[in-house]
Amino acid sequence: xxxxxxxxxxxxxxxxxxxxxxxxxxxxxxxxxxxxxxxxxxxxxxxxxxxxxxxxxxxxxxxxxxxxxxxxxxxxxxxxxxxxxxxxxxxxxxxxxxxxxxxxxxxxxxxxxxxxxxxxxxxxxxxxxxxxxxxxxxxxxxxxxxxxxxxxxxxxxxxxxxxxxxxxxxxxxxxxxxxxxxxxxxxxxxxxxxxxxxxxxxxxxxxxxxxxxxxxxxxxxxxxxxxxxxxxxxxxxxxxxxxxxxxxxxxxxxxxxxxxxxxxxxxxxxxxxxxxxxxxxxxxxxxxxxxxxxxxxxxxxxxxxxxxxxxxxxxxxxxxxxxxxxxxxxxxxxxxxxxxxxxxxxxxxxxxxxxxxxxxxxxxxxxxxxxxxxxxxxxxxxxxxxxxxxxxxxxxxxxxxxxx
RNA sequence: GGUGGGAUACCCGAGUGGCCAAAGGGGGCGGACUGUAAUUCCGCUGGCUCUGCCUACGAAGGUUCGAAUCCUUCUCCCACCA
Numbered sequence: 001x002x003x004x005x006x007x008x009x010x011x012x013x014x015x016x017x018x019x020x021x022x023x024x025x026x027x028x029x030x031x032x033x034x035x036x037x038x039x040x041x042x043x044x045x046x047x048x049x050x051x052x053x054x055x056x057x058x059x060x061x062x063x064x065x066x067x068x069x070x071x072x073x074x075x076x077x078x079x080x081x082x083x084x085x086x087x088x089x090x091x092x093x094x095x096x097x098x099x100x101x102x103x104x105x106x107x108x109x110x111x112x113x114x115x116x117x118x119x120x121x122x123x124x125x126x127x128x129x130x131x132x133x134x135x136x137x138x139x140x141x142x143x144x145x146x147x148x149x150x151x152x153x154x155x156x157x158x159x160x161x162x163x164x165x166x167x168x169x170x171x172x173x174x175x176x177x178x179x180x181x182x183x184x185x186x187x188x189x190x191x192x193x194x195x196x197x198x199x200x201x202x203x204x205x206x207x208x209x210x211x212x213x214x215x216x217x218x219x220x221x222x223x224x225x226x227x228x229x230x231x232x233x234x235x236x237x238x239x240x241x242x243x244x245x246x247x248x249x250x251x252x253x254x255x256x257x258x259x260x261x262x263x264x265x266x267x268x269x270x271x272x273x274x275x276x277x278x279x280x281x282x283x284x285x286x287x288x289x290x291x292x293x294x295x296x297x298x299x300x301x302x303x304x305x306x307x308x309x310x311x312x313x314x315x316x317x318x319x320x321x322x323x324x325x326x327x328x329x330x331x332x333x334x335x336x337x338x339x340x341x342x343x344x345x346x347x348x349x350x351x352x353x354x355x356x357x358x359x360x361x362x363x364x365x366x367x368x369x370x371x372x373x374x375x376x377x378x379x380x381x382x383x384x385x386x387x388x389x390x391x392x393x394x395x396x397x398x399x400x401x402x403x404x
Numbered sequence: 405g406g407u408g409g410g411a412u413a414c415c416c417g418a419g420u421g422g423c424c425a426a427a428g429g430g431g432g433c434g435g436a437c438u439g440u441a442a443u444u445c446c447g448c449u450g451g452c453u454c455u456g457c458c459u460a461c462g463a464a465g466g467u468u469c470g471a472a473u474c475c476u477u478c479u480c481c482c483a484c485c486a
Contacts, residue, residue, distance in 0.1 A: 165482085165483095166482060251441050255442065289439070291438090294439080323439085356451065357453095359433085362433085362448060363434070366433090366447070366448065368433085396434060
């Protein structure tokens with residue numbers, strides 16, 4: 001096994017907090033020396049939406065680091081907890097999902113997780129397996145372990161209580177359920193984002209109460225989304241999905257605010273820490289061009305989740321579409337059918353370049369509609385089919401249809 | 405159990421009889437600019453067979469020439485006191 005010092009360097013890199021630090025070092029050292037079995041590193045995800053994004057990837061990649069060193073990744077799909085709703089970082093009660101929605105999400109989730117985690121050593125479990133059968137007596141035993149005052153110390157609850165916003169009692173249950181998961185899988189360390197700190201620590205208490213050696217807690221920084229401020233989340237619409245099409249992924253990375261570049265290099269690419277430091281320095285002293293550097297970031301990320309070839313292609317496509325402002329070559333074809341002539345707003349709607357005729361009219365008025373690059377700004381325009389066939393209709397810079 | 409507050413467009417939120425498809429902000433979209441799907445600036449932001457019509461202010465009914473605004477009933481939500 002890899003020596004303890006080297007393991008610690010790898011495992012601690014990029015982390016926000018490790019609690020308790022010395023305890024973690026002891027566990028890793030003992031495992032490295034073969035004095036105890038490899039660590040069981042737990043990570044739980046609630047399948048609240050079907051797609052994994054780069055924010056999840058930050059923690060999953062750390063989990064993979066554990067795997068690479070021979071430790072076991074214990075991935076918990078929150079089939080039950082997703083129905084409760086994690087209050088972490090929330091200013092409002094989360095909408096609860098039905099069992100069916102959760103199951104559907106969980107399936108696609110796992111497929112995406114495999115893009116990041118190694119197949120072995122890996123355990124995947126669903127917390128519905130042990131949480132669902134719990135009876136009222138179990139629930140009472142669990143809830144007795146924590147006081148209301150402790151719950152209200154959490155920043156998110158405190159803020160909501162202060163502002164007289166609703167807090168559902170079930171939300172109090174969430175951290176306890178997550179902690180119960182730790183007991184169920186006998187984890188040695190649990191990973192999560194910094195907003196998970198409270199929940200992660202609850203696991204320690206519950207494990208101790210159950211007579212287990214309590215887990216250590218390792219948190220990773222939260223990754224901001226494409227808007228540059230809010231934590232990446234699908235509900236905020238600022239997420240870069242692990243399964244996004246390469247061109248989409250490339251473009252989203254390019255739209256990141258410049259100051260976020262270094263953080264992304266550090267947390268979501270495979271570049272070694274020294275290289276990231278060099279990039280940070282280069283950007284700071286002006287020796288590295290921000291535009292070129294962001295391109296590199298986008299290439300690295302696309303290469304990681306799609307392939308290096310896809311990254312090259314995505315960059316080329318980006319250049320034709322946004323730098324040269326010309327038409328990409330993989331535009332979907334819209335069948336003109338029998339209609340002749342086509343009324344421009346109808347055509348825009350039928351080809352789904354615009355959501356409604358009214359939107360089409362607005363786009364036309366704003367000079368956003370082009371046919372083979374030539375602006376069409378007449379709302380009443382009727383176009384004979386012969387004049388349309390084979391040409392490319394475009395709305396704004398990102399929506400295209402080849403007319404056939 | 406009691407008291408009070410509330411439900412408005414994608415979200416937050418103003419509006420208390422006609423000037424309301426409804427202020428303002430956010431988000432989104434578009435245009436200019438740019439290394440960029442960054443920043444900044446400007447504009448747009450219910451739908452349709454579009455100088456008009458339809459739908460919309462929790463639901464249903466009512467008053468009125470006219471209702472997001474008034475009345476009745478209902479549904480749902482929240483806070484506070486106990």
